[in-house]
Amino acid sequence: MSQQSPSTRPPDGEVRPSTVRALARLHPYARLAYPRLALGLVASLIAAVVALLIPLVLQLLVDGPLSSGDRSQVWPAFGVVLALGVVEALMIGTRRRMVLTPSTRVEATMRNSLYSKLQDLPVAFHDRWQSGQLLSRSVSDLSLIRRWLAFGLLLLIVNLVTIVVGFVVLFWYSWVLGLIFVVASLPVFVVSFAFEKRYSVVARRSQDQVGDLATSVEESVHGIRVLKAFGRGKHSLREFVKQAEDLRGTEIEKAKAISKLWLWLLLVPDVAFALCLLGGIGLAADGQLTVGQLFAFFATATVLRWPVESIGFLLSMTFDTRTAVDRYFEVMDTENAVTDPARPKTIAEPRGRLEFDAVHFRYQDSPAQYDDLVNGVDLVLEPGETMALVGLTGSGKTTLLSLVSRLYDVTGGRVLVDGVDVRDLTREELRRHIGMAFEDATLFSTSVRENVMLGRPDLVDDPAEADRVMREALDIAQADFVERLPDGVDTRVGEEGLSLSGGQRQRLALARAIAARPAVLVLDDPLSALDVDTEARVEAGLRRVLASTTSLIVAHRPSTVTLADRVALLENGRVTAVGRHSDLLAANEHYRYVISSLDDDTNTREEVLA
Structure with missing residues (x-):
């Protein structure tokens, strides 16, 4: 079992204010x-x-x-x-x-x-x-x-x-x-x-x-x-x-x-x-x-x-x-390092161009002798382009994705959406343009409908349109299983959605990201819990969405890589190669090793190694 983090305890020898002064803080x-x-x-x-x-x-x-x-x-x-x-x-x-x-x-x-x-x-x-x-x-x-x-x-x-x-x-x-x-x-x-x-x-x-x-x-x-x-x-x-x-x-x-x-x-x-x-x-x-x-x-x-x-x-x-x-x-009293700018900018007509400009990132408590987890990434995704991000475990893929929506802030360089530094946008504005789905899909103890429509507060007063968007997102994510739940889309999924299987949770999380209709879609291996047939159907639906949406996908399966227009190879926090899957497979030895290491069927592994 976990022990309490030292950050939650007062340091030894710290001078505490008097009881009266401490209690006076309740005044506001x-x-x-x-x-x-x-x-x-x-x-x-x-x-x-x-x-x-x-x-x-x-x-x-x-x-x-x-x-x-x-x-x-x-x-x-x-x-x-x-x-x-x-x-x-x-x-x-x-x-x-x-x-x-x-x-x-x-x-x-x-x-x-x-x-x-x-x-x-x-x-x-x-x-x-x-x-x-x-x-x-x-x-x-x-x-x-x-x-x-x-x-x-x-x-x-x-x-x-x-x-x-x-x-x-x-x-x-x-x-x-x-x-x-x-x-x-x-x-x-x-x-x-x-x-x-x-x-x-x-x-x-x-x-x-x-x-x-x-x-x-x-x-x-x-x-x-x-x-x-x-x-x-x-x-x-x-x-x-x-x-x-x-x-x-x-x-x-x-x-x-x-x-x-x-x-x-x-x-x-x-x-x-x-x-x-x-x-x-x-x-x-x-x-x-x-x-x-x-x-x-x-x-x-x-x-x-x-x-x-x-x-x-x-x-x-x-x-x-x-x-x-x-x-x-x-x-x-905890200081929030990820804040809105004093004079925020806006994106009037989002197109979905995503750029990483010499991006660095390291955790606050990382030892000084360690390299940055993301170490000088330069990468550009053009509007409507789908890019797969591949690399060995620990290469920094998930961390790089987290920088797009400012779950963490870069410690060097810039992340730009349509030419605007994400730190120059309010977090609400930024996250209207960014949709995310994580490998570890988290749902809330509400209905399927509320989970899927979490990112569309603008449709609260338009139930007909909200229902249409939800149905479309569920269809693309191949989440038709919701119709077999006791109350259909109004079924409460229980704490963290644990009443559902891992694949069902992933499909609902993917539907949630699709329903948000973002300019940039960021997916962290969202299909890992799906069987091959279901994955194929989801990928077919995703192709319709990805045709008009800029997408950055962390891929842990070769089949997921095939969704992408281009592939970026991440190695020790750096992008070492960018290109089409077939070109990288033919020219880059480390890329062939990474692809052969991904979680997929043995036939794919044997084909790559051959």
Whole structure:
């Protein structure tokens, strides 16, 4: 199973911003929610103040009616306490109603922004990042941020205010007992702030391990056929259990850190109560404090106990959220190297001329001593021409195709479409003119119709024309099997189209590229999973399309080469020969070797070698 890419973890020794500064980065997303969050905060503060007023009423009750025996005053006091309790409950309910909706909107906005960013980032980014890490950020991390905004942040502010106001009230009842209570409570705050440093590290490790585990589950589900075919289910389970145990160990470490904090949070208030009780009895005996004041003091201290004890889990929730924010912005802060130009050009009348001008490419993390993967390619495809690209494995064929639609950007030279550098076009404009079909055909969990028409958003409002284009593309790709599916072209193909065979997926992917009606069609061995008869029928249909479309085809079969007007031989990242198949076969020894190595029937191999 994969391990997390180092790029997703903060470098050792990196100076992290403070928790407040990190959480302040939520401002652009949360600002529209501020009014309702503020109302929720006000409601919570009112509820806290009301809770602190109840001990005052109890003091008046004890020192008044109860001490004098005037029972007629008990019921009014009871009514006041009941009314205060009802107001407190209403304010708590109001706080919940105020904050839940805006917090979910903040979560939705952040998730939409993250998804948009992931769609915008280049393929190089997705090569480095595990899907499980991205999934955990878009689900669990954002869910944690939502809960903190709706619950943790408000309660942290309200409880801190309640503690401060409560301490003032305690001093008002008795400065001696108030001082004892404050001094006895100081260890809670010292331990709470010391808790941050250790807990933040463990929380980050835990959330990263959740991402690793999600990646393992995803890989196992997608690769279930391979695991079953090779009988490696138990091996996969052992690897998963190991990762799950690592996560469990980290969660236990988190729990131990929280439990130590809770030890202080529970012990210190009890000690403070005991000390205040001893001092309060002495003060009451000396007449410095009335029984009602002593009762009210402990009633107020009881009200404060929850806010003091809540500091622990609110701090741990805050630090978890800070880690979630860091992880979220690791993606959002990623610089996109493949961007639209400031002053884009357009192609008014696309003809389909494709040119590679001294093109170089190397991956960003390639060692300096390695040659460029694409190393100075010069190649021109005239409008309507079909060119096959052949070469041994690793010669750079697929990489060269990826440069046409800017899945990657060249590191040297230029790729031009109709004389315009592809980097001078917006990506949307460029990809309207380029159609692609890959050897590893990926379909989406939608209907056949939606998969095939993915590249034709312009026909959304013209269902009749859309249906005609789709049927034509399916016919050319020999994908008539869709009519035998349960719901025909409206059948959902399942996750990644795995309910279909490899050849069926390839034919639908080819139909998708054809339906886009591009000026330039780029095909990366799109017929590799087809049998000979089906391939022949697809090639016959393709000839009609390729007659008017500029096409660059990576060929892994000699039969695919016959579709081309010319063939380009790629060797170690360079185009070393260009010409007709028969001419190259007669004159170029390396070309004969490459053709003989392609995946086709043995008769072709024997003919070439002869």
